[in-house]
Amino acid sequence: MSALVAPDARTAHYGTFYRLTPLPDNFVVVHGNCQAEAIRVLLDGALAATVRVPPVHELTADDLSYLERTYRAARALVAQPVRDGYRGLPIGTAQVHALLPTDAALVMFPVLRWSALHPYHLLARSAEVSDPPLVPYYDVRTIARAAGLPQPRLTVRGIRQVATRSRAELAVRQARSRTIRADDLFAAAGAGATNTINHPGNSVLMGVARRILHRLGAAEQVADPGRELLRSVYAPMEAETLDALALAGAPRTHWIVGGEPVDDEEVAQTHLSWLRSQPQALELAIRAAVGWSGQYSVAS
Known part of the structure; x- marks a missing residue:
């Protein structure tokens, strides 16, 4: 009689789905x-x-x-x-x-994205390009550095525009797919609305x-x-963002990845080197950043 083979961790995690129970x-x-x-x-x-x-x-x-x-x-x-x-x-x-x-x-229920607390961050994905290392979120300022472009800086009005547009886009997605409403929940949650944009x-x-x-x-x-559910990554939350949106809360100057603090500059430098070595990723990121910069009040 052959020995029983224990399921791998993923199969065990979804055990009922995979007919283990x-x-x-x-x-x-x-x-x-x-x-x-x-x-x-x-x-x-x-x-x-x-x-x-x-x-x-x-x-x-x-x-x-x-x-x-x-x-x-x-x-x-x-x-x-x-x-x-x-x-x-x-x-x-x-x-x-x-x-x-x-x-x-x-x-x-809608895909839950909210950019108000992290207005410089983007997700840019394609089948041909992997996510950047350390964290899967691009920062438009790092993209600009990698591409040799002027550094974007959001004005107070621009930060508020990001928040307004993020809510409007979510409202459109809710209406289009007839989902339950979530935009008001994000607005009410203030500085606790998100850990990252998604x-x-x-x-x-x-x-x-x-x-x-x-x-x-x-x-x-x-x-x-009894625990934060989506806690794998926490993005920095800048004081100027909280001030512009009149939100109470403590700014966070670093990332937290897997429970460990990671310096924001370390993430920026890692992404900078990676983007410069990955032409396809840089092209994808530039397209996303150009679309982003065309939407808000940005000071060079």
């Missing part, structure tokens, strides 16, 4: 990016059961049979908008919703979870998880 009764799945798992954690205590599934950017063709089995048995789908054929797979929100029983509920703080995530529960007709009781 039976599916529970009356369970809900949450479909989306890394924010989806944070929302699932908050919903789990208020619903009969949830099943942890991999974020969409981690799914592969080998996962499709497990996904179909899981989603066909779910009683409700909570999902972010994901386009059909994402990463060449049938894992768009409409595509996976079609797998569920016909009477299964669907609740949509990692909301707990107060925002808990507010989103309560609104999802309301849509599902469940009690809107969301327990504090």
Whole structure:
């Protein structure tokens, strides 16, 4: 008789999805990016059961049979908008919703991005270019240095424009995909709204979870998880940003990555060297930075 082989850490982490344990009764799945798992954690205590599934950017063709089995048995789908054929797979929100029983509920929540607290930061991604080292966030000032361009500096008006535009863009995404509302939650959270531009703080995530529960007709009781859910990276938060937005809070001059402080200049120098050695990445970053600089009041 052959020996049993222990599952690898990832398979064990998503054990029910990968059939290591039976599916529970009356369970809900949450479909989306890394924010989806944070929302699932908050919903789990208020619903009969949830099943942890991999974020969409981690799914592969080998996962499709497990996904179909899981989603066909779910009683409700909570999902972010994901386009059909994402990463060449049938894992768009409409595509996976079609797998569920016909009477299964669907609740949509938006991709949660908020630039107000980190107005110089960008995410710029393509299939051909990997994320920069240390942290996956570009700083437009570092991009300018790498490209030999003048250093951008936001005026007070520009910082406020970033916040206003970020809220407006989120409102458009909410309306387009008919999701629950989250822009007011970010605005109310002040200096605690985000840890990075795409990692909301707990107060925002808990507010989103309560609104999802309301849509599902469940009690809107969301327990504090006792830890920051999206805590892998904290970006610097500059005093001039807090001042411009009249927000109470302590500025943070460094990054925190995996619980350890990382000097902002170390990140800048690492990204500078990397961008200068990666022509495709620099081109992608410049395009993103040029689009950014054309939107706000910037002083050279």
